[in-house]
Amino acid sequence: MTESPAPVPALPRFGKVAFIGIGLIGSSLAQVMRQQGLAGHIAATARSAETRAKALALGLADSAPDSLADTVAGADLVMLCAPVGTYGGLARAFGPHLKPGAIVSDVGSVKQAVVRDVGPYLPEGVHFVPGHPIAGTEHSGPEAGFPELFRDRWCILTPPPGTDAGAVATVRALWEAAGSQVEVMDPAHHDQVLAITSHLPHLIAYTIVGTADDLEEHLMREVLKYSASGFRDFTRIAASDPVMWRDVFLNNREAVLDILQRFTEDLTALQRAIRWGEGDKLEELFRATREIRRGIMDYGQHVPEDVKMRRLRRGEDPAD
């Protein structure tokens, strides 16, 4: 990903950090902070007592209060790591308890809705730096995290215009410490790009696996058995967290419906070409899409060898 060796950035150090939600993403980031000693104290809260207890047992947090007020009290950094549909209600509840000068950030997969839902509840003097690490797996919960999750990945920040530059630099430094490359972007643009690269693919994968799920029992068994020929790749994507993805679609409705409309038109054209036996049309499209893969591979050429090896060991595409 990096084209030339970047200067080693200064490590950000926080007195107290508060995690609201400590699942796959939150626990991975907490482990980064632990490993590098970036936080004097980590407080983590979650919806369930079980997850809070796990956060303590796994050593992810020093304290795991059940109240939002206690979690954010005195925190220099508050990281929202719950599904995005919860953000508005959470911000309304913890907003009044924020310390002046605190930074509020998040990891949500949509960004306009986060700005819309959280922004209004943050008092004057608190800095708001929304973010989205482009990294994940299909697993969830506090045990699913690992500190390498963000290494050699992108992280997109979408600070509202006029956000304190120092606060943005601090959040950037945090993600760089996690091994990510950081880009700053307009939230509407983020949502449009991610609708295409992530939200539509997930929607399609959920649909196709859902379609298979409605098959007669005996056919279903064989679909599982012979899944290696394409279908299996979709089932991995469609195993992602249901609540997280519900919230993504509800909160990026316009951009998702827009790209879905285009997709449906294209699919209808293909369907027609198959029905009428228009081989030339099919072949032409299938040739064009090959080029796109090459474009992605070109981006992947800059991935260093040790990164490729790590990804291979995790069973991932080394050239991503």
Place this chain on the structure above:
Amino acid sequence: MTESPAPVPALPRFGKVAFIGIGLIGSSLAQVMRQQGLAGHIAATARSAETRAKALALGLADSAPDSLADTVAGADLVMLCAPVGTYGGLARAFGPHLKPGAIVSDVGSVKQAVVRDVGPYLPEGVHFVPGHPIAGTEHSGPEAGFPELFRDRWCILTPPPGTDAGAVATVRALWEAAGSQVEVMDPAHHDQVLAITSHLPHLIAYTIVGTADDLEEHLMREVLKYSASGFRDFTRIAASDPVMWRDVFLNNREAVLDILQRFTEDLTALQRAIRWGEGDKLEELFRATREIRRGIMDYGQHVPEDVKMRRLRRGEDPAD
């Protein structure tokens, strides 16, 4: 994949083997036969002089005639490894030159059309055992092959009723020697199962990548850049050979259109749920699809450790 250690099958040995088409699949199978000394002589033909020359240079074949008659003359086994759309014309041309008692087999991704197109041109006394190895990559051509391609994969045979049992056993033994597990199936059933597990996923992947291809230039660049979040998986599938896939869709039209119709209905329902903010419906579907992944993982549990390691090294999903 194997639940209990299978008895080691007797190796099939052929005097002369003829490959018609020697790309990814043909060259992989030729390498298996070379490695294990299963053929006294391998003849390979292809459309282009370039591929025929490569087949010789790579040591895949002992002879590479440009005439079909010379290729199949005296062959005990004729393996069709070209795109399925060519099979009818090829069979018409080589049929009269087949040696009595020869076995004709193939590796095509659809099976009803193959039976329909090839069957009528085979003379009495020649055995027809159509097959389909469920294995592949997105690469093509004679250099793309490797002998491990079929290891720990399924191979489906669809011999017409009344086919000589000895011929079926010989083809089975060949794929077992390649490391595959063999199943015998009705061709219509094969086409229905594969429409779901392979043809629809490929069609969807081609469409989604094609949709992205029509985006404005600046958006396209960012789609490539942030492709890791789902889209990339589709681009790999959509990089598969255009001619092969054109022929698959043209030759499995009914089954593909049927499952595509179901898929489109399901997608429309999801679209509606997003438009009207029906979170419960979304969440319910997303939960159901998770279970399917578990089902596939259960199938994968039987994959031995060394196979997992090999797959990992090839950048594949170890648990497939």
